[in-house]
Amino acid sequence: MKAINEMKLTFESRSANEGFARVAVSAFVAQLDPTVEEISDIKTAVSEAVTNSIVHGYKDQIGRVYISARIYADSVVRLTIRDTGCGIEDVQKAVEPLYTTCETGERAGMGFAVMEAFTDKMRVRSTPGKGTTVYLEKRIRSKG
Amino acid sequence: MHVHIEGDEVLTCYLQGEIDHHSAAYFRDTIDRQIERKQPKVVILDFSDVGFMDSSGVGLCMGRYRLLAQTGAELRVQGAGGNIRRVFLLSGLNKLMSID
Numbered sequence: 001m002k003a004i005n006e007m008k009l010t011f012e013s014r015s016a017n018e019g020f021a022r023v024a025v026s027a028f029v030a031q032l033d034p035t036v037e038e039i040s041d042i043k044t045a046v047s048e049a050v051t052n053s054i055v056h057g058y059k060d061q062i063g064r065v066y067i068s069a070r071i072y073a074d075s076v077v078r079l080t081i082r083d084t085g086c087g088i089e090d091v092q093k094a095v096e097p098l099y100t101t102c103e104t105g106e107r108a109g110m111g112f113a114v115m116e117a118f119t120d121k122m123r124v125r126s127t128p129g130k131g132t133t134v135y136l137e138k139r140i141r142s143k144g
Numbered sequence: 145m146h147v148h149i150e151g152d153e154v155l156t157c158y159l160q161g162e163i164d165h166h167s168a169a170y171f172r173d174t175i176d177r178q179i180e181r182k183q184p185k186v187v188i189l190d191f192s193d194v195g196f197m198d199s200s201g202v203g204l205c206m207g208r209y210r211l212l213a214q215t216g217a218e219l220r221v222q223g224a225g226g227n228i229r230r231v232f233l234l235s236g237l238n239k240l241m242s243i244d
Binding site (some may be wrong): 009013015016019022037042043046047048051054055097098106107108110111113114117128 | 160162164165166168196198199200201202206226227230234235236
């Protein structure tokens, strides 16, 4: 199925851009007339994916985060959040709730669990040394 | 982002703004400074004026929970509604502390 609208966003993996990314994506999705809750779900899921790229993908380096958002005729939004960072050795383990590689105790290990709970579909593809792409899909139901 | 902190033995921290990985460091450092200074018995984190929170907020609570556990002090969460509450419940934080 062909998208009826699309936007692409590229930005540096600086934590100050986490807010920018989620607001930009939610502003694009706003044309589907989503509920406040649907917008909040999308902002939360995007924030988690972008934070993963910044914290885990690039660690102490600055790289680029690539987002694409596509809207389809049935009010489905498909998002990809991609980095070219270090990748994930074991995706199955990384998506388990409470799994974290953070040793400071300040990260909850809930990123993928939140993305999964706040969208309709989530898929993760990662190649160690090459990067990670997160695919998210959400149907906006409020329209009409 | 801002946090207004009141009290001594019962230290209430009113968090304001958005909580993500970027802002969590500010909230963590500001709250920890007051915990160190006042050595409270109870710390309450109030989320009534938080407009957005991702799982960085869970990390913020878990970090403070661990810090307070060292002195036997208690952490409570209040004012968490909507998606903020959903993120807390999804993480099982309610099994460690009171969430109102």
